[in-house]
Amino acid sequence: MKTILTSLFNPAGQMRENPISVRNTALALGFIGMTIALNAPVFAQTTAPLLQKQDLVYQGAFRVPQGTSDQTTFDYGGTALGFNPLNNSLFLTGHDWYQLSAEISIPTVVNSTNINNLSRATLLQSFKDPTEGKLAQINPSDANEAKIGGHLVYNGRLIVTGYSYYDAGGTQSKSHFARPLSLSTTGQVQGPYLVGSDPHYVDGYMTLVPLEWQTLLGGPALTGMCCLSITGVQSNGPSVSVFNPDQIGKVTPVSATRLLGYPISNSLGNYSSQNLYFNGSTLIRGIVFPTGTRSILFFGKQGIGQWCYGEAAACGDPTNTDKGGHAYPYKYQVWAYDANDLQAVKNGTKQQYDVRPYAIWNFNLPFETDDQHYIGGAAYDPQTNRIYLLQQSSDGPSPIIHVFKVTVVGSAPTTPSAPDNLRVQ
Numbered sequence: 001m002k003t004i005l006t007s008l009f010n011p012a013g014q015m016r017e018n019p020i021s022v023r024n025t026a027l028a029l030g031f032i033g034m035t036i037a038l039n040a041p042v043f044a045q046t047t048a049p050l051l052q053k054q055d056l057v058y059q060g061a062f063r064v065p066q067g068t069s070d071q072t073t074f075d076y077g078g079t080a081l082g083f084n085p086l087n088n089s090l091f092l093t094g095h096d097w098y099q100l101s102a103e104i105s106i107p108t109v110v111n112s113t114n115i116n117n118l119s120r121a122t123l124l125q126s127f128k129d130p131t132e133g134k135l136a137q138i139n140p141s142d143a144n145e146a147k148i149g150g151h152l153v154y155n156g157r158l159i160v161t162g163y164s165y166y167d168a169g170g171t172q173s174k175s176h177f178a179r180p181l182s183l184s185t186t187g188q189v190q191g192p193y194l195v196g197s198d199p200h201y202v203d204g205y206m207t208l209v210p211l212e213w214q215t216l217l218g219g220p221a222l223t224g225m226c227c228l229s230i231t232g233v234q235s236n237g238p239s240v241s242v243f244n245p246d247q248i249g250k251v252t253p254v255s256a257t258r259l260l261g262y263p264i265s266n267s268l269g270n271y272s273s274q275n276l277y278f279n280g281s282t283l284i285r286g287i288v289f290p291t292g293t294r295s296i297l298f299f300g301k302q303g304i305g306q307w308c309y310g311e312a313a314a315c316g317d318p319t320n321t322d323k324g325g326h327a328y329p330y331k332y333q334v335w336a337y338d339a340n341d342l343q344a345v346k347n348g349t350k351q352q353y354d355v356r357p358y359a360i361w362n363f364n365l366p367f368e369t370d371d372q373h374y375i376g377g378a379a380y381d382p383q384t385n386r387i388y389l390l391q392q393s394s395d396g397p398s399p400i401i402h403v404f405k406v407t408v409v410g411s412a413p414t415t416p417s418a419p420d421n422l423r424v425q
Contacts, residue, residue, distance in 0.1 A: 045212045046340055049408050051295035053334070053361040056387065059403040060111035061366065063120040063395055064092075064104060071098050072127050078399030080161075081286065081377030081390045082151030082206070086181070089124055090379060090388060090401070091151035091158065099135065099148050100127035101160070101183060106388075109403045113366050115395060128183035130160045131191070138192045138199065139164045139172040149175075149204035149225060150377070154245040156181065162192060163203035163225060170233040175203035176223070178248040190249035196256030201225060201239040205284075205298075207380060209242065210291040216343050217242050218257050226284040227300070235261045237268025237278045237353075238298040238335055240287065242346070258352050259342040266353035271307055271325075276360060277335075279307040280325025284335065286378025288387050290406045296342065298335040299389060301373040303327025304362070319371035330373040331362040365402055367394040 049055075067073025074094050082091040084103065094100045107119035129135070135146045142164050149161035160177040177191035195202050204225030214220050224240035239261035247254045262268045262278070269278030281303030289296050307327040308315035315326035336359045344350040376390035376399055385406040394400045 048294040060109040075397040079376040083379035152206040175199035194253035237262035281327040288380035294339040302333040
């Protein structure tokens with residue numbers, strides 16, 4: 001306890017201004033059941049640095065556990081990544097057909113281009129249905145698949161989102177569940193519940209809001225989704241809403257404020273052009289909000305060629321045989337947003353669809369064996385400033401988890417690029 005309190009206050013008895021020290025101390029006090037009021041600002045939030053591509057430094061990667069059957073494997077899956085600070089571990093979803101969740105360790109991270117040199121995680125909790133058969137209740141009238149969209153550990157509970165894979169009728173009505181962190185505990189799943197006013201904009205990725213931004217944005221967590229089929233009911237670009245996960249199971253609907261979203265009438269990009277913001281090939285499956293910055297980062301894939309709808313061969317796409325949207329070749333991509341812009345939406349001075357990324361950039365990963373460049377999820381550890389990024393179908397049919405470290409926390413503020421000077425790398 002003495003060590004914890006020392007990290008919060010300086011020798012003069014004044015609260016330290018280091019946002020990492022304050023946040024980590026608050027987390028530690030929360031874990032031991034002690035509440036402390038933070039009456040002083042912990043960071044000059046609106047002038048905090050904006051992250052750029054070079055600020056995410058690659059650390060290495062690790063392999064996921066091997067399975068023994070389709071139902072106990074991450075093969076053809078590996079989605080909905082969520083960090084568990086209590087175990088220094090990760091929740092994620094296994095094989096796509098079964099939508100079962102598991103918890104894995106985070107082993108030693110190895111930076112190598114030889115996949116056989118990578119450490120392999122161990123299975124901490126085996127594959128279970130985190131909704132206990134309730135996933136289809138997000139859209140009972142839809143015969144198409146429902147899938148797990150995200151995992152978030154919050155106040156000792158596991159928050160789980162679910163989405164309709166092909167909601168042709170736009171009938172999905174709910175999205176969020178809450179349950180104990182133990183996947184073996186039964187009979188205590190709460191949900192599904194409606195968060196906000198439209199589940200299509202919130203039923204995927206989630207992340208925590210840094211302590212220093214919670215008052216400014218209006219809540220402790222973000223939830224969003226992008227880029228599913230049936231564009232008329234989805235966000236055509238990254239969407240995100242701020243909410244309080246503690247309300248799940250207590251009020252319905254759970255209140256949420258949308259900070260970013262692009263209905264089809266105000267799409268982030270033009271389907272008929274070579275657009276690097278958004279087109280029919282865009283997939284976004286992860287979000288992080290690093291502490292001590294004002295950057296909200298979305299991770300996914302983007303087709304950087306001319307967009308085309310039709311058969312893959314006719315569209316010049318050698319990576320799959322499906323009929324649909326194509327924009328070959330494909331790249332891993334980050335969409336970086338300024339939290340000041342999202343605060344302006346919350347305050348009513350900007351529209352959710354008028355906000356543009358201050359930067360986007362493409363990046364490469366080792367073991368790019370899947371030309372489709374699927375990202376299954378992203379998660380963030382504020383204690384180590386690590387970003388975990390799930391690369392699908394990169395170890396045969398199994399995913400690999402890559403690790404980046406955020407390096408500019410606490411540095412001098414940077415100047416954002418204007419949207420019309422969008423930086424693409």
